[in-house]
Amino acid sequence: MTKEEFIHCLNAIKSNSEQTAKKWIEWAEEQEDYDSCQHTLPENEYATADMFLDEFASMFDRIAEKHGAEIAAKMIGLADIPACPYPWEIMRAAEYLAGGGDLNKITEMETEGVFEDGSYRLPRKMSSEEGEHEAPTMQM
Numbered sequence: 001m002t003k004e005e006f007i008h009c010l011n012a013i014k015s016n017s018e019q020t021a022k023k024w025i026e027w028a029e030e031q032e033d034y035d036s037c038q039h040t041l042p043e044n045e046y047a048t049a050d051m052f053l054d055e056f057a058s059m060f061d062r063i064a065e066k067h068g069a070e071i072a073a074k075m076i077g078l079a080d081i082p083a084c085p086y087p088w089e090i091m092r093a094a095e096y097l098a099g100g101g102d103l104n105k106i107t108e109m110e111t112e113g114v115f116e117d118g119s120y121r122l123p124r125k126m127s128s129e130e131g132e133h134e135a136p137t138m139q140m
Helices: 003-013 018-035 049-067 069-080 087-098 103-111
Strands: none
Touching (some): 003 018, 049 069, 049 087, 069 087, 069 103
């Protein structure tokens, strides 16, 4: 997903999210740096920022479907705190908010690992020869 597509996706859930989207984009770029070992790994062996954006957008859409646009908008707004969760923390953080949780406690809860779900899954690019494959999972 391109940056422009990501901004459009966020604006569809929470209007006027351009500045917030830029923070999520920055977070996705940081995640690419980490996953690629500062770009020392060969191409196609790490998740790119565009892949992280696609993952984030997909999760925000699922949150809107499951918990409503208000919770999805709050999740998008986490970047303004700033408290961007890792991809594997987003759904649990949304469930916490949907259950009446305090948005301002999210950062502390992330630091404490409250939203860890026991897996570490990153988006992966697939080649046409490989077909779809599951990303590696690390049990915490």
